[in-house]
């Protein structure tokens with residue numbers, strides 16, 4: 486090979502390298518449809534798109550959780566479910582975006598969105614004076630947390646129209662406390678705490694399974710998503726109902742009501758995990774209450790409580806995770822329930838939002 490053609494060749498290689506680098510940066514921001522269409526334009530982009538799909542399938546959490554959360558679909562050809570990942574609740578915003586499937590060897594990660602979501606979470610504060618000044622709240626010999634933040638008086642609660650006794654209340658250190666994320670009184674603030682995987686069921690769609698033994702009482706995960714005003718929640722629910730009436734579509738909008746002991750509703754929290762959420766958006770309903778209990782967790786200085794799931798009994802490795810979406814108030818166009826429990830009522834609970 487002449488010196489001239491060697492030179493041209495290495496210039497081409499350089500061009501190709503920067504093309505791939507540029508594509509590696511841009512492609513993880515694309516939706517599955519955009520990724521599929523761009524993969525048709527050239528061989529290089531096709532193989533890059535395939536590797537991005539493989540990375541997406543291997544971890545729904547985009548490296549944001551301690552353990553990867555893989556998708557396993559043996560039912561049809563949909564490789565993964567596309568949504569924006571957040572490990573806690575965030576204020577809704579029309580223009581959220583997040584990359585997914587970047588090459589872990591390159592220094593292009595989801596950290597931009599993580600920072601964005603992180604600041605969004607801390608801005609959900611009521612005041613900065615109610616927290617503790619402990620440096621790291623510790624447990625006493627009985628296993629109780631020694632911290633003023635874990636001693637707030639519980640309110641009585643109800644969620645999604647269900648019986649008030651079903652929803653517990655916990656208080657933790659929050660954004661206005663001095664202690665850090667490793668504090669013992671921040672059990673529910675470190676993301677999904679057990680190993681899980683997302684599988685597909687022929688009738689229920691995507692479902693969340695435990696990938697380890699989980700003892701009764703253990704914290705599993707938060708129900709993360711967009712916090713909506715009631716007006717926005719009603720608007721979205723209507724849109725979701727319309728879509729569900731003509732196609733197989735599962736929304737993930739939960740309404741939680743917090744009551745005063747008198748029984749009058751005092752706070753309503755609308756969490757929509759349909760577009761932005763975490764692994765909990767894949768937890769299906771079970772008429773027998775499933776294996777998860779719901780607990781509202783209030784953090785000192787936080788404006789809104791967070792909805793968290795704890796194991797209501799021992800959960801075996803491979804078991805599907807489920808909870809009760811609430812009382813069945815059957816609508817004419819209500820979705821069929823396939824929970825398979827002996828007390829199944831045949832329809833999913835659906836409340837007027």
Ligand SMILES: C[S@@+](CC[C@H](N)C(=O)[O-])C[C@H]1O[C@@H](n2cnc3c(N)ncnc32)[C@H](O)[C@@H]1O
Pocket residue numbers: 566688689690691692734735736737738766767768769770771820821822823824833
């Ligand atoms: C929070 S999402 C759960 C994840 C959902 N399966 C998916 O594919 O994304 C709620 C939706 O899942 C479906 N679903 C949940 N529990 C179900 C059940 N027991 N039987 C049938 N469908 C169920 C319904 O479509 C419901 O609107």
